[in-house]
Structures are given as structure tokens and as C-alpha cells.
Amino acid sequence: MNPELTRWTGPEGLPRFDLIEDADFAPGFAAALAEAEAVIEAIAANPEPASFLNTVAALETAEEGLNRVLSIFYTLASVDSTPAREALQRDFAPRLAAYHSRTSMDPRLYARVKAVAAAAGGLAPEDRRITELALRDLTRAGAGLEGAARDRMAEIRSRMAVLTTGFAQNVLADERDYVLPVPEDGLRGLPGWLVEAMRLAARERGMDGQVVTLNRSLIVPFLEHAEDRALREVAFRAWTARGSGQGAGGAATSNLPLAREILALRHERARLLGHEDFAAYRLEPEMAGSAVRVEALLGEVWQAARRRAAADEARLTAMLAEDGGNGPLEPWDWRFYAERLRRRDHDFDASDVKPYLTLDAMLGAVFDVARRLFGLEFEPVEAPLWAPDVRAWRITRKGRLMALFIGDYFARPGKRSGAWCSTLQTQHGIGAGRRPIVVNVCNFTPPAGQDGPALLSWDDARTLFHEFGHATHHILSDVHWPSISGTSVAQDFVELPSQLYEHWLEQPAVLDAHARHHATGAPLPADLRDRLLAAGRADAGFATIEYLESALVDLAFHRGAPPEDPMARQAELLAGLGAPAAIPMRHATPHFAHVFSGDGYASGYYSYMWSEVMDADAFAAFEETGDIFDAATAERLERTILSRGGAAPADRLWLDFRARMPGVEALLKGRGLT
Known part of the structure; x- marks a missing residue:
């Protein structure tokens, strides 16, 4: 192993990235994985009775070397993907999944952690907390399963690692490989800084002139300012085609079959663990606790946002007609006319700022x-x-x-x-x-x-x-x-x-x-x-609707039986919501990486808005003092939330800071929806 993968020697203890090559990762990963397996095997096979120190505390550092290798590798794979790194990801993913299946479903570890948890009453609060979480995580991973159910859970986890890695790589490939050359007459309406950025993007790719890429910092301002409606449509369709099989990579980068299988496997996994569906499984440890509570919050905000968006759509459609536009307002029109309306109503041009x-x-x-x-x-x-x-x-x-x-x-x-x-x-x-x-x-x-x-x-x-x-x-x-x-x-x-x-x-x-x-x-x-x-909140209806569409579709995908055709189900859900046709999902299914490139936000994309209810109320705590930098409030925020990580359940941390649960009113006011 290249020692720089685990013993970082750069300034201030940073890794020396200049001393690490792609060829180092395969042997480094293999060595670190073997070391982690040996440490965990020693914990599981320990002949001494299970204790907090020899079991739960020992697990805290068992994967330290592996985590250091992977933190470097996945950082590089995300910020500078190459074919070599993508191949390594495809190799590592199933091996990591198999390793995690073996360790998190090891009946010996499960028995030891259960024994420690049964006697955890005398532990210090943090020690008791990590013991409770260790038992919860092992249970949710399937450590309590036996026989065929245990084997099937391991198969699911291995397959999911392959699918989610493939999903992320397909989106990245479509984003990386697409460029739209823009002729000089297509630059009408574009601010100078954007034209210069498009020329820089062309030079980076060895091209002349100017191009639009699928980098959000380029394509969004292009859609906001480009007067050429046909070019806006081409750019928008390319942006929303990522992962659909219609993107730059064609059928080879289609994520639709991957999304369908991911949803099916998640449902099966939840059922193996005794849950009604994946949403019930996923939300069990969250603040929300249930899909019903999430839907109540999102539904309340949806109604306010829908009213605002409908009023905005009428004004934007009138502006399109003034320009001689035929037909309804389209998704590639909304940002353009919203930006023009912002300039008209507020005498404000974003380019001035x-x-x-x-x-x-x-x-x-x-x-x-x-x-x-x-x-x-x-x-x-x-x-x-x-x-x-x-x-x-x-x-x-x-x-x-x-x-x-x-x-x-x-x-x-x-x-x-x-x-x-x-x-x-x-x-x-x-x-x-x-x-x-x-x-x-x-x-x-x-x-x-x-x-x-x-x-x-x-x-x-x-x-x-x-x-x-x-x-x-x-x-x-x-x-x-x-x-x-x-x-x-x-x-x-x-x-x-x-x-x-x-x-x-x-x-x-x-x-x-x-x-x-x-x-x-x-x-x-x-x-x-x-x-x-x-x-700043002139287009609040649009911003809220496009987010809520994604959050509601994510939640619905994971409630009940998984859809055979996710795209058909997505269309059905949006129609049932009465979603404006000119406001598509912020993240449509084929490129919804939050949900399909891992489990992190699966059935949990709602969490941005759940947290927003609290962040609006938390900032109000500063405003109530008359000083947005109030030292006592900042100290309380650090002491009760920011310093404590997961040392206590989230609702307890929040109550320690604010002493009451927040309502949705501050969120609606902050978004300009009241």
C-alpha cells in the first residue's frame, strides 16, 4: 500500500494528493479492507464476555484505515472522474457491499451488541447513545434475519451497490459529454459575463466560439436570458434528458431500468425487515417518523405554492403572448419570462449584482x-x-x-x-x-x-x-x-x-x-x-413547486408496491397533484441522484423542507434578540446542536435550543408564500 493513503504527511496533516496515483487505489483498498475485516473478526470472535469497551467502543475505530483510503478515493472520483476511477468504483462497490453485509449481519456481533445494550443503563450518555445506535443499525441492516432471508438480504445489498454506482456514473456521463454550440446570433439577451463563461467552456473542450454545458451555473442563466426560444428549448431538453436514454450517451446511459430495479429491491428489503414498505422503513429513525406527517407538511406548503405559481403563470403567459409566442408557456420559457418580470416589477437585473x-x-x-x-x-x-x-x-x-x-x-x-x-x-x-x-x-x-x-x-x-x-x-x-x-x-x-x-x-x-x-x-x-x-422571492411559487414535485414523487415511489414503470407513475403523480406543466420536477427520475445514487435521500428528499421549518424558526431566535449576531443565542446554538452531532435524538437537540417545536408559518413567510 502507498503509505500516503492512510498516513497523511502533507501540511497540517492533509493528504499529499501529489504522491497518490490511481494505480495505488486497488492494492490500497484491498489491504485496508482486509485489515478492517481482521479487526471486526477479532471483535466478533472475542471469547471474553461482551462489554462496552471490547465491542461497541472497539467497533468505533475498526474501519479507520479503510475510511481514510475511501475518503481520498471517493473525493477524487467525485471532483475529477476519469474512466480509470469509474472502473475502480464499479470494482469497489460490490466488494464493499459484500463486506458490509458480512459485518452488519454477523450474528456474533449482533449478539454481543445486544448484550451490551441490555446492560446499557449504567453507561455515560454518549456511550449509551452509540450502543443504542449500533443495535438499531445492525437490526435495520438485517442482522436478526436467518436462513434464506439473510442470504437474500446480502444479495440485495450487493446488487444495490452496482445499480446505484451505475446510476450516478450515467448521469455524470451525460453531463460531461454534452455541449451545445451557440452561434453568434444565439447570444441575444445574454449578459457579457455569461458569454465569456460560455467561451471559456468551449476553450476547455478544445472548441471555438461559445457553448452551453449542463453545468448548472451555465445552463440556468442561459435559460434566464437567451432570447432565442428554439435554443432555450434545445438546451432545456438536453438538461432534463440526463439519464433518460435520450441524453448525450443515448441508451447506454439510460437510468430507467436501474431506477425500476432499485425501487423494487428497496421494497423487498423493507419487507424482509418487517416494514410495510420502504418509506415506513426509511422514516422510522427520522424526526418525521412517518410518511403521514411528511405528507401533511408538504401538502400544506403545496397549496400555498400552487396558488402563487398559478398567478405567476398567468402573468408570464401574457408576456409570452406579447412577444408573439404561440401556444402555452413551456418549461423552457418560465425562467426567461420570470427574469424579465423580476426586472419589470423590481427594477432589478441579476447581472447588475x-x-x-x-x-x-x-x-x-x-x-x-x-x-x-x-x-x-x-x-x-x-x-x-x-x-x-x-x-x-x-x-x-x-x-x-x-x-x-x-x-x-x-x-x-x-x-x-x-x-x-x-x-x-x-x-x-x-x-x-x-x-x-x-x-x-x-x-x-x-x-x-x-x-x-x-x-x-x-x-x-x-x-x-x-x-x-x-x-x-x-x-x-x-x-x-x-x-x-x-x-x-x-x-x-x-x-x-x-x-x-x-x-x-x-x-x-x-x-x-x-x-x-x-x-x-x-x-x-x-x-x-x-x-x-x-x-429574491419573486419566483417563490416556481422554486417551491419544482422542489415539492420531486419530494412528493420520491415519497410516493417508496410507499406501497414499487412501480413497474417509474416514468408513468411520475406522470400520474404530477397530474394528480395538478402540477403546472411549465414547472417540471427539479430532479426528474432519470437524473434524481439524491434518491437513486444511494439511499441517503431515498424517501427523504422532503428533509430540506422539514429542516427549513426549523431553520426559519432558528433564525427568528436571533432576530428576537434584536441582534443577528447575538452571542448568547450563537453559543446556545453551538452548545445544543452544532457541537453535539448525533449525541441525542434530533427532536431533543432542537428542544434544547428552542424549547418548543416550530410551525410552518415562518417557512411560508420566508418563502414569500403568505
Whole structure:
């Protein structure tokens, strides 16, 4: 094994990515997997009676070497996918699934953890918590199954690993391989910064002129500004065709048969474990607890959003008719006319704000909010990372190391779309303890020139704040055991810190201090700032509907028997909801990676809105003090939620912070739906 895979020797203990090659991963993975299996076998076969220390605590560090190898590999596979790395993923996935099946369904481990749990009353609170969670996870993995049921569960898990890996790779292939050349006469209406970004995208691919790719930071503004309706349609259809068999990869990258089989296997797995369906299984450990409670929340918001969207659709359709457009408002029309309506109603053009939202300025805002709320300080670190434009910082508080933070912000060919937060290393207090290494990944448009600024859209800036909100959950984590560290919480609680952090972006005090024109240094004019904030929720009906469609379809897919034809079922569900034809799902089934590239958000995409109910109420706690940086409220937020990870159930953590459960009113007000 290349020792750099597990014993990181870079600055501040970072991995030396310049010393790691793709050829290192297969032997490194094999060695780390064998080591983890040996450690877990020793725990399971221990002749001594089961105790907390020799069983549950021992399991906490059993996979440390394997986790370090995989954290490096999957980071690289996500930010810079290559055929070699994709082949390694396809090789590793079933082997990991088989390993997890063996360990999580080992009857010896199950018996030992059950014995510890039966006597857990005298344990310290965190020790008791990880014991309860270990038993719950083993039970939910199928450790209590026997005979044919046990064998079938192992088969399902192995097959699911292959299917979900294939799903993600098909979406990535369609995104990576599609380009739409745009002729000069197709540039009408496009702001200069977007044209320059399209030319940069063409140069990156060895092409002349300008192109649209399926990078969200390119295609969304293209759909908002391009006056050529036919080109908007072509671009939109390509964007929504990812994974459908009609994308750049054709039938070879169709995810429809994979989605159908994934849904069927999830249902079978849930039934083997005694649940009515996968939604019942999936929601059992979440704050929501049941699909009925989720549907009640989403239904209440749907009605308000549907009324708002219907009113907006009438106005946009009238604008289309004014332009001589024939027929109804189409999905490739909505963003274009919504942007025009925003300019008309609020005298606001998003392009006017972009020069003030440089990446460096918005990073300064992100870090300043963290300093004012939590006392965090940021110092750049020079380190060999996976690309020249990836950056790192050392984060301290009163001289104490809190975390290392890595930011990978620009789109590149082979990089997975979207934005996410992950870790190379999680916080824990075992032995000398370990501080986290946190990674934020985005897909912003790179700067046009080598020395030019990277200009963000308002949506980009919000994404930057969102992902750093996740990062605070890791940075401020202060627990003993790694399994409950950072974001290891209920799925419908995990978005609370990220969505809460977004609120500070909208505060005049933050914008006035950090939004500066990249050329002149002038602050964002107050009237432009106010128009920006007023226009921010101008299209709230559209944004809410496209999200709710995806959340409701996800939930319905996992309730009852799985659909034979997911696309037909999707169409049936949207028709039953009365969904506007001009507002398609934010994530349609063939490219719904949240749900089909793993189980993380399966039957759980609703969690963004469940958390939004809390984040609106949590920010209100600051507003009620009259100071959005109130030190006592920030300290309480850190002490009760951000530092505690999964050390207690999510509802208890929330009540420790707010002392009452929130209602939906603050969410509706925040989205502009009241």
C-alpha cells in the first residue's frame, strides 16, 4: 500500500494528493479492507464476555484505515472522474457491499451488541447513545434475519451497490459529454459575463466560439436570458434528458431500468425487515417518523405554492403572448419570462449584482459570519491538493485548532454536478482526539482570465453559504465517538445548519460589508441591495413547486408496491397533484441522484423542507434578540446542536435550543408564500 493513503504527511496533516496515483487505489483498498475485516473478526470472535469497551467502543475505530483510503478515493472520483476511477468504483462497490453485509449481519456481533445494550443503563450518555445506535443499525441492516432471508438480504445489498454506482456514473456521463454550440446570433439577451463563461467552456473542450454545458451555473442563466426560444428549448431538453436514454450517451446511459430495479429491491428489503414498505422503513429513525406527517407538511406548503405559481403563470403567459409566442408557456420559457418580470416589477437585473459578488468577497462574508457567531479564525494553508484552484484553510478559535477546511469551487469536465459537503476526516475525542478535515465542493463558473475575478450569481452565493453551514456542523463538533460526529444525525435534521446559515447572506449588514465591486471596490449600492432582496422571492411559487414535485414523487415511489414503470407513475403523480406543466420536477427520475445514487435521500428528499421549518424558526431566535449576531443565542446554538452531532435524538437537540417545536408559518413567510 502507498503509505500516503492512510498516513497523511502533507501540511497540517492533509493528504499529499501529489504522491497518490490511481494505480495505488486497488492494492490500497484491498489491504485496508482486509485489515478492517481482521479487526471486526477479532471483535466478533472475542471469547471474553461482551462489554462496552471490547465491542461497541472497539467497533468505533475498526474501519479507520479503510475510511481514510475511501475518503481520498471517493473525493477524487467525485471532483475529477476519469474512466480509470469509474472502473475502480464499479470494482469497489460490490466488494464493499459484500463486506458490509458480512459485518452488519454477523450474528456474533449482533449478539454481543445486544448484550451490551441490555446492560446499557449504567453507561455515560454518549456511550449509551452509540450502543443504542449500533443495535438499531445492525437490526435495520438485517442482522436478526436467518436462513434464506439473510442470504437474500446480502444479495440485495450487493446488487444495490452496482445499480446505484451505475446510476450516478450515467448521469455524470451525460453531463460531461454534452455541449451545445451557440452561434453568434444565439447570444441575444445574454449578459457579457455569461458569454465569456460560455467561451471559456468551449476553450476547455478544445472548441471555438461559445457553448452551453449542463453545468448548472451555465445552463440556468442561459435559460434566464437567451432570447432565442428554439435554443432555450434545445438546451432545456438536453438538461432534463440526463439519464433518460435520450441524453448525450443515448441508451447506454439510460437510468430507467436501474431506477425500476432499485425501487423494487428497496421494497423487498423493507419487507424482509418487517416494514410495510420502504418509506415506513426509511422514516422510522427520522424526526418525521412517518410518511403521514411528511405528507401533511408538504401538502400544506403545496397549496400555498400552487396558488402563487398559478398567478405567476398567468402573468408570464401574457408576456409570452406579447412577444408573439404561440401556444402555452413551456418549461423552457418560465425562467426567461420570470427574469424579465423580476426586472419589470423590481427594477432589478441579476447581472447588475454579479460584479459585486466575487468568490473572494463572498468567502470573506462566509468567514466573517463564522467569526462573529462562533469566534472562528481562518488562515490560508499551502498544500498539494487535487487541482491548482482548490484552496485550504486552517481554522482556529482562541489559538486552538478547530478544523482544516478545503474549498473546491469551480466546474471542470469530469466533476460531478451540484454542490456538497464531505469530510476527509471526522472529529472525535478518542485518545489525543482528532479535528475534522472538511471539504466543500461547488460548480461555479471559473474566472474568464487567469487573473480575473470569479463572479457569482445570487444563487451561487447562497450555495456557498449553504455548504459552509454544513461545514460548521463538522467544525464545531465536540463529541467523543466518531459515529455521532458532525452531520451524523437524522436525515431530516441534517439540513438545519446549512439552511440556517443562508439567512446571514441576506442581511444588509453582511452585504454592506462584503459585497464590493470587483473593479472599483465600491460597496453594493443600498438601493440595488434592497431591490435584490425584494426580488429574491419573486419566483417563490416556481422554486417551491419544482422542489415539492420531486419530494412528493420520491415519497410516493417508496410507499406501497414499487412501480413497474417509474416514468408513468411520475406522470400520474404530477397530474394528480395538478402540477403546472411549465414547472417540471427539479430532479426528474432519470437524473434524481439524491434518491437513486444511494439511499441517503431515498424517501427523504422532503428533509430540506422539514429542516427549513426549523431553520426559519432558528433564525427568528436571533432576530428576537434584536441582534443577528447575538452571542448568547450563537453559543446556545453551538452548545445544543452544532457541537453535539448525533449525541441525542434530533427532536431533543432542537428542544434544547428552542424549547418548543416550530410551525410552518415562518417557512411560508420566508418563502414569500403568505
